Amino acid sequence: MKALLIGESKEGKLLESSYELFGFAAKLGAETAMLLIGGEADLPSYGGTLYLADSGKYGEYNPDLHKKLVLAAVEREKPDYVVFLHSSYGWDLAPRVAASLKVAQLSEVISVVEGGFELPCCSQKMRRTVKPATPVAVLTLQAGAFAAVNPGGTPQLQRIDVEGAGGVTFLGYEAAEAKGVDLAKAEVIVSAGRGIGKMENIPVIAALAKALGGELGASRPVVDSGWVPHGHQVGTTGQTVSPKLYVACGISGAIQHLAGMKKSGFIVAINKDKDAPIGEVADVLVVADVMQFVPTLTAKLAK
Amino acid sequence: MDFELSQDHKVLRDSVRDFVEKEIKPIARRIDEEHMIPDELVAKMGQMGLLGSYLPEEYGGAGMDMLSYAIVVEEVSRACGSSGVLISAHTSLCSGPIYSFGSEAQKRKWLPALNSGQIIGCFLLTEPDAGSDCGAISTSFTRDGDHYVITGSKIFITNGGYRGTGVLFATSDKNLKHKGISAFIVDLTSPGVEILKNEQKLGIRGSYTTAFALDQVRVPAENLLGREGEGFKIAMDTLNGGRIGIASQALGIAQGAFERALAYSKERKQFGAPICDLQAIQFKLADMYARIETSRLITYKAAWLKAAGRSYILESALCKMMASEAATFVTKEALQIHGGYGYICDYEVERMFRDAKITEIYEGTNEVQRVIISKLLLG
Amino acid sequence: MKILVCIKQVPDMESRFKPDSAGVWFSETDLAFRMNEYDEYAVEQAVRLKEQLGGEPELTVLSIGPDRVVEAMKKALAMGCDRGVQVQDPSPHLKDPFQIASIIAAYAKDQQFDLVFTGLQSQDRGSAQVGVTVAELLNFACASTIIKFEYADGIVTVKRELEGGVKGIVKLKTPAVVTCQLGLNVPRYPTLPNIMKAKKKEILVIPVGDLLHEQPLAQTATFYAPAKKGTGVVLEGDVADQAERLIAILKEKTAVLR
Numbered sequence: 001m002k003a004l005l006i007g008e009s010k011e012g013k014l015l016e017s018s019y020e021l022f023g024f025a026a027k028l029g030a031e032t033a034m035l036l037i038g039g040e041a042d043l044p045s046y047g048g049t050l051y052l053a054d055s056g057k058y059g060e061y062n063p064d065l066h067k068k069l070v071l072a073a074v075e076r077e078k079p080d081y082v083v084f085l086h087s088s089y090g091w092d093l094a095p096r097v098a099a100s101l102k103v104a105q106l107s108e109v110i111s112v113v114e115g116g117f118e119l120p121c122c123s124q125k126m127r128r129t130v131k132p133a134t135p136v137a138v139l140t141l142q143a144g145a146f147a148a149v150n151p152g153g154t155p156q157l158q159r160i161d162v163e164g165a166g167g168v169t170f171l172g173y174e175a176a177e178a179k180g181v182d183l184a185k186a187e188v189i190v191s192a193g194r195g196i197g198k199m200e201n202i203p204v205i206a207a208l209a210k211a212l213g214g215e216l217g218a219s220r221p222v223v224d225s226g227w228v229p230h231g232h233q234v235g236t237t238g239q240t241v242s243p244k245l246y247v248a249c250g251i252s253g254a255i256q257h258l259a260g261m262k263k264s265g266f267i268v269a270i271n272k273d274k275d276a277p278i279g280e281v282a283d284v285l286v287v288a289d290v291m292q293f294v295p296t297l298t299a300k301l302a303k
Numbered sequence: 304m305d306f307e308l309s310q311d312h313k314v315l316r317d318s319v320r321d322f323v324e325k326e327i328k329p330i331a332r333r334i335d336e337e338h339m340i341p342d343e344l345v346a347k348m349g350q351m352g353l354l355g356s357y358l359p360e361e362y363g364g365a366g367m368d369m370l371s372y373a374i375v376v377e378e379v380s381r382a383c384g385s386s387g388v389l390i391s392a393h394t395s396l397c398s399g400p401i402y403s404f405g406s407e408a409q410k411r412k413w414l415p416a417l418n419s420g421q422i423i424g425c426f427l428l429t430e431p432d433a434g435s436d437c438g439a440i441s442t443s444f445t446r447d448g449d450h451y452v453i454t455g456s457k458i459f460i461t462n463g464g465y466r467g468t469g470v471l472f473a474t475s476d477k478n479l480k481h482k483g484i485s486a487f488i489v490d491l492t493s494p495g496v497e498i499l500k501n502e503q504k505l506g507i508r509g510s511y512t513t514a515f516a517l518d519q520v521r522v523p524a525e526n527l528l529g530r531e532g533e534g535f536k537i538a539m540d541t542l543n544g545g546r547i548g549i550a551s552q553a554l555g556i557a558q559g560a561f562e563r564a565l566a567y568s569k570e571r572k573q574f575g576a577p578i579c580d581l582q583a584i585q586f587k588l589a590d591m592y593a594r595i596e597t598s599r600l601i602t603y604k605a606a607w608l609k610a611a612g613r614s615y616i617l618e619s620a621l622c623k624m625m626a627s628e629a630a631t632f633v634t635k636e637a638l639q640i641h642g643g644y645g646y647i648c649d650y651e652v653e654r655m656f657r658d659a660k661i662t663e664i665y666e667g668t669n670e671v672q673r674v675i676i677s678k679l680l681l682g
Numbered sequence: 683m684k685i686l687v688c689i690k691q692v693p694d695m696e697s698r699f700k701p702d703s704a705g706v707w708f709s710e711t712d713l714a715f716r717m718n719e720y721d722e723y724a725v726e727q728a729v730r731l732k733e734q735l736g737g738e739p740e741l742t743v744l745s746i747g748p749d750r751v752v753e754a755m756k757k758a759l760a761m762g763c764d765r766g767v768q769v770q771d772p773s774p775h776l777k778d779p780f781q782i783a784s785i786i787a788a789y790a791k792d793q794q795f796d797l798v799f800t801g802l803q804s805q806d807r808g809s810a811q812v813g814v815t816v817a818e819l820l821n822f823a824c825a826s827t828i829i830k831f832e833y834a835d836g837i838v839t840v841k842r843e844l845e846g847g848v849k850g851i852v853k854l855k856t857p858a859v860v861t862c863q864l865g866l867n868v869p870r871y872p873t874l875p876n877i878m879k880a881k882k883k884e885i886l887v888i889p890v891g892d893l894l895h896e897q898p899l900a901q902t903a904t905f906y907a908p909a910k911k912g913t914g915v916v917l918e919g920d921v922a923d924q925a926e927r928l929i930a931i932l933k934e935k936t937a938v939l940r
Binding site for chain 3: 063087104121125126130131167168169171177187221224236240244245265284288300
């Protein structure tokens with residue numbers, strides 16, 4: 001069984017998350033080859049075949065050409081699986097490859113099962129196992145589902161080039177908004193989620209953060225609604241944090257949020273839904289109405 | 304007979320519900336505590352079309368049916384009884400009679416601003432000495448050239464504080480009793496219209512309940528609504544329709560309280576189990592649900608009859624009576640189910656308990672409703 | 683100009699899901715349905731584009747499913763779409779993303795759409811494939827995960843949301859497909875007058891058999907709730923009591939409280 005792994009790089013630097021692809025391949029027990037559109041200066045520590053395309057030439061985001069590069073690698077390697085990360089790069093590119101090959105794509109794989117793969121659904125609340133019905137399948141891996149593995153070694157480089165222009169022009173990156181708040185250094189973070197109900201309740205959560213000597217964090221919906229600035233956002237499109245204590249208030253546990261905090265030392269979740277996905281990572285789940293519990297807790301901490 | 308809401312009604316209900324969840328529910332408690340609905344919210348309700356739901360499009364309304372109106376008032380009241388009655392009194396009691404009894408010129412002049420919510424409407428009938436006995440009003444009018452001149456006082460006027468447009472009832476001669484009453488469309492910013500006070504109340508605190516003094520208020524003759532002496536009939540007809548609005552408000556309050564009680568009963572654990580496992584609580588929930596569901600059906604029937612142009616006096620009295628009594632019952636039980644927490648303002652069910660009571664009283668007390676119903680039964 | 687927006691009707695995600703009798707998807711009993719949240723941003727952006735261009739573009743909303751999906755379509759019409767296309771299908775959940783995309787492409791192929799808006803993914807299946815696959819099948823330019831959209835004279839400029847709060851600025855020419863991320867805009871409430879207007883808008887019904895010519899490329903074997911890890915402590919009961927117990931646990935297990 002062979003897996004062609006599609007690595008990711010940004011501005012010539014290999015992204016660490018690419019090593020999760022090797023972790024997956026190990027779980028699958030597959031031989032590997034990798035395609036990377038990146039820079040020679042920063043290659044993965046991997047001894048297998050690496051198809052390298054110069055990101056200087058092919059661009060940071062040029063899905064049409066990147067697709068052609070993947071197809072060229074597929075043509076040469078003839079893998080059983082073409083594996084991407086389920087990232088803004090992967091979920092954009094994988095369907096193009098799958099459609100061109102007219103093969104199955106399974107998105108956001110969590111684990112390998114008999115004859116198929118386990119995927120999340122219903123906003124992470126449920127699971128399904130899916131079996132590809134085509135000889136080749138395209139997969140995208142859920143962030144962090146497969147532990148990164150460093151295979152070690154020096155890649156056997158194969159150059160790969162394709163022709164063409166592509167229908168999309170990349171104009172550049174726009175940096176994330178200034179943080180103001182450095183959650184990465186906080187020892188304690190207390191985060192507000194949609195479950196707090198309204199913007200006026202943010203001070204209640206902030207008060208708990210203060211009582212615990214920590215910082216205020218937030219889930220994406222809270223930031224999108226304008227209740228707190230983006231600098232407080234925890235999650236894939238915000239900051240990834242690993243404080244000693246993380247308290248999630250009224251946060252359901254969307255995968256993007258979990259990805260940003262699940263490495264925290266100790267996780268407390270306050271949610272009136274006993275089945276909320278955040279319960280999967282929480283060390284303690286307090287089943288309560290956030291706005292009833294948090295003021296009580298804050299008051300007791302003050303004593 | 305299809306008891307299912309049509310897809311269009313479901314789309315309406317879900318749209319209003321989304322709006323209410325985001326714009327009204329989060330501030331319902333503040334509305335009660337500060338005794339006022341923010342002007343921005345009134346403006347948003349206007350933009351949504353909530354303030355002209357069943358008035359025709361040609362006058363700036365949304366052109367929907369009575370059932371849609373009932374759905375609007377119920378959905379809003381589910382979060383905030385004060386906001387629900389603002390809509391109900393404005394639509395049924397002011398825009399309603401102008402539409403039903405006004406001349407084309409009057410409709411074109413007054414309805415667009417009311418339907419857009421730019422101006423808020425009210426109904427000035429009740430007086431200190433004329434409540435249920437509304438035929439005994441004393442506010443009087445005389446004719447002076449091309450004006451009517453009105454003097455008197457009105458109390459308990461919902462929405463009065465907005466000083467918008469009012470449908471006002473006055474008599475030319477108390478001896479003529481109800482035959483002496485005429486109806487007028489009044490711009491409440493007119494000289495001589497004075498607000499004496501906005502009452503402090505047990506419930507629906509965000510709603511204006513206003514006392515007016517009227518001192519020689521000059522109203523252009525073309526503002527007479529209908530014919531002289533037709534006022535009582537206009538008032539009765541208007542209140543009939545208004546009852547559907549109040550029933551919907553009561554249903555919304557009841558529904559909101561019921562949902563909180565149901566959720567609470569599943570979360571609250573005592574003696575090692577959720578209290579919804581206890582038959583005492585189960586029976587309460589069953590009784591609450593039964594009253595809401597049956598009251599809703601009679602309210603929808605009344606709306607359906609009115610929309611079909613059929614007689615609906617009996618059904619409107621029934622729905623107002625049943626829904627209001629359902630609301631007081633349900634909110635009382637809901638508070639009880641919450642136990643001590645039900646008494647605490649944070650839980651909001653106490654506000655619903657306070658808001659519910661008025662629905663048994665205004666727009667015709669339930670005693671008056673019983674008079675109407677029994678009269679119709681006995682022929 | 684012709685614009686297509688593709689929407690999906692999904693259940694309320696607060697629901698408790700149970701497998702259906704076939705065991706491959708959720709049972710629909712007692713579920714309330716609504717428009718997929720990502721698609722609301724897509725509809726809103728499509729309507730804004732139509733407004734930007736003075737109302738000239740014709741905006742079509744398409745959805746695949748049984749008659750209940752018409753409710754979601756009516757919301758889109760009330761938000762400002764001009765007409766609807768319902769691909770009538772009693773069991774859309776049995777079609778895989780490729781089949782769904784092929785249905786949309788089969789409809790769109792001779793319609794000359796300049797722009798197609800879809801949500802990034804559906805809240806129920808979450809495969810995030812359909813929009814991009816439609817672009818491949820129609821040979822349209824495509825950018826996914828957009829959180830900002832601008833259009834001028836046939837050029838679409840978008841910002842893609844990337845990891846870490848960084849955005850990628852991308853330009854593409856029509857005809858194009860864009861898939862919309864949450865937060866792209868603030869979707870409008872359908873107002874009552876617009877809900878009324880929507881009643882008069884045409885909804886064309888096409889049986890799915892007329893458009894579906896592809897076999898599934900993958901099969902769902904089972905659908906189930908994840909096993910509870912059971913490692914965490916669950917605190918229930920009285921709020922004051924829960925707070926005391928939590929403080930005790932934090933004192934014991936973390937160095938945060940002294």
